[in-house]
Amino acid sequence: MSVLDRYALSRRRLLTAFGASAVTALSIPLESRAALAQAVFKTYPFQLGVASGDPSPDGFVIWTRLAPEPFEIGYGMPMAPVAVDWEVGDSPNFKTIVAKGTAIAPPELGHAVHVEVGGLQPGRDYWYRFTAGRDRSVAGRARTTPALGAALDRVRFAVAGCQNYETGYYTAYRRLAEDNPDFVFCYGDYIYEGRGSRITPNGGRPIENIRQHFGDEIYALDDYRRRYAQYKLDADLQAAHAAAPWFTVWDDHETDNNWVGDLDQDGTDPKLFNLRRQAAVQAYYENMPLRASSFPVGTSLQIYRRAAYGQLLNLNLLDTRQFRTDQPCNDKQSWCDAVTAPKAEVIGAMQEKWLMGGLTSSKATWNILAQQVMMMDLDRDPGPGVEVSSDSWAGYRIPRGRLLSKIRDAKVGNVVVLTGDEHQNFAGDLFVDGARHEGAPIASEFVITSISSGGDGNDQRDDFAKIQAANPILKFNNNQRGYAICDVTPKAFVTEFKVLDAVTRKDGKLSTRAKWALEAGKPGIFGA
Template identity: 65%
Template sequence: MTDRQRTTRLDLSRRHLLRCFGAGAVTAFALPWAGRALADPIFSTYPFQLGIASGEPAPDGFVIWTRLAPDPFALDHGMPSAGVEVAWEVAEDERFQTVAQKGVAVARPELGHAVHVEVAGLKPGRPYWYRFVAGRERSGTGRAMTTPTFGAPLDRVRFAVAGCQNYEQGYFTAHRHLASQNPDFVFCYGDYIYEGRGNRLRNGPDGPVESVRQHFGGEIYSIEDYRRRYAQYKMDTDLQAAHAAAPWFVTWDDHEIDNNWVDSLDQDGTPAPVFALRRQMAMQAYYEHMPLRASSLPVGPSMQLYRQARYGNLLDLNLLDTRQYRTDQPCGDRWGAGCTDISQRQAEVLGKRQHDWLMGNLSGSKAKWKALAQQVMVMDLDREPGPETTENLDSWAGYRVPRERLLAGIRDRRVSNAVVLTGDEHQNYAGELHIDGKNPGRDPIATEFVATSITSGGDGEDQRPQTVEIQKVNPQLKFHNSRRGYLMCDVDGERWQTEYIVMDQVSDRKGIASSRQKLVVEAGAARLQLG
């Protein structure tokens, strides 16, 4: 990276901070700490309780993250009301014999003593290792990878897709298995935390079921509530292992703020100005706990999360936000037969600016594969076979006009090799995308892989009887499974293979992971085949 490029990157951060927060923020975020910092603190307990992480890889670097929290559930999380210096190192080898970059950051109380270091000046397309030191305490070691140079020839990329990890409904054993796969990166599609109160019991299909473990406290509303909830999840060592194994690209779905929220609306009819306060606190806590760049710093109750990552000439990854710019769910957001509101012309899922940004990316892409990494199912499924069509109104199916606009945009621009990556459903699905699933055209427009949950929904079963019936009347749906787990995507110039990794159980830490199915899309066609 040249000095001019480094200056440009810093200037971009300065412009973002000046525009959003004013001149004082440049000192607070982008420049060295000007106030009093504790340079050599002594901690009564280990300060890296929440682990470490990397994310947002680029050809010259990535973000490395940690948050100092010796006592994660305390109001002050065991930290003083002052900034604390944290040293960091990035090395070319696991033993740190060749240090590539190092420096000192400040864990600021305004951000819950979180640290986000945007490391630059590294070599493209290779692994690095990183760690932090605060006072006399050293963190564990994490592995990150830079991306290849933009447009450079790339033979292969291998990555994981995961999300929906309800703490109360299972153990995160799948994350430990994911870490052992050493992916190039992880895409987390959301529902990283769940916002509800702690419950010893939940309703199961055969009556009350005791929660595997229990959330701390009631439903979360304040910044301290959200911080404690993230801390409870982050303290899970299996999740820490997955973060330490590879860089993550993260986006949210609904439970990071409130179930089924969109734009300024929550599910309880809270006045918009009041809900905006909750969103603002939830978004700050989200930023504090994710390996994101300063460009994603919340600005009031909004946050920039849609963005693009590029892997040489092989893969463009378009990360989308399907919550922040969406209009209200139609038909009162009821699960059941669709109503005429699902065809509202003014409805939005991405919003015009994000939609136009995405179409520009797809039109201009020179990569072999174009991925849409997002949250809710695009596939058009009739959810209950019978005389009336039943839709999931919190998916793209509840928004017919934006859905058609999305798929027609891919078709009309002749975008080849488009693959949609999705979560939210707590089941594995794979299918082909048509504008009208009931009357599909000759050739699919794109392919969709839907990842099940890490834990949400409990142990599950191989296939739900109801979903077997759904597949019979939805020929575009090619595979389904109802176990917990994650996806491993193995992509080269000739084909995209998605492997469905499932757990036999998540109610016990001894759950075993196995490969349930491999599905393949050949380059130049959007049809699914068995791997």
């Protein structure tokens, strides 16, 4: 059997088994490198940066994607597998190499590399880099999670997402990198799929976009690859990836606005929409630092998963798109009978069972639901009647009430929901029925604003000033761009809302708009 035959066979086996016990997905012995395309690049191949993700006590994923010409057909790469060397050091100068190897960048995955590094020490920083041919990537910092059951004094992490390239600069990501968090939770909307336009509305007056998407609305795999490449070329986003490991989940714009299941917002035949979903799913995996256990299968991606930070917190990463039933009320802010549809789902029965199993068995002080769409049950149009956002949990009254009731009845303590999607900051408490808010809060929710989506914004929109006044569960609202830092100790969970005065220029000034906190064992948030 030839070297190439052995490579093809081992590669098929890895794909079939999802590389569950492999140190590196799609790996190849050093002696087999001669069978691969020789890496000689006219242009720097690591233009999309590096990233790490999904850390564990003994390792993490490290990622890069070779793309010397990101917008060209074939993105400047030969249509053949290419060997990429990687190494992990215990200091920024790589004086001591603690792990190294050679991975494959296959054309089938857009020459992306996902290396699952293992055998490392828990709860400490490491640095990593890649080499292809004569070119070396920048170095990134990763951090393993603490040993299982370890007693921790603190975990400090960032929350970010919703980064429309056209509506603002990524200054917030540069500042996030400077905060040096233990990890980043990205709640989704990493890219936006829409067609670029020359103007966007701003207070009723059109203005030029800050930046312009390359190409039209994206449907095919190559289109999605180019869109990810355009976003990842941003130096500030690259800095945030290189600063800390990320836990990533998707929302809607990685595929199409407000999609759920096999349905899009335009009523496309599901068979056709599933072709688009396949392209979007593959491109998402190619461009995120995900483990091989999330390798795409058709239109599906295993994205709900769990991570533990010693005895301090359990992080439950949810998927609120793939298993959801259609939005009620024609996906409009409204109220209709479908809001109380008995068979409606948001995360689906299997994921809900998995989530509750993890929550009820958790020994951690803090139990985090890291997800995409608001769980607070807000009346969005104060006055006669009630209006809800049909794309949020409030539009799915039965599954929302069921999940919160199970958490309450099981006496799961210190539940914190982290959310994005709204392009605003919110802090509030969760009840089975938010309008009545009877008894003590079951959980609390922090909704984190966008990195750039929505443009500069202001301190608070006029309509949300009225909404906050009419919804006692909502304690805080702000309409600026930025991110959040969550500072977690055995005694308290503090969320610091960091905002920029502008994202339409690169020198936006960062400040802390507010801090809201929870005390362990005491339900309900308070201003810190």
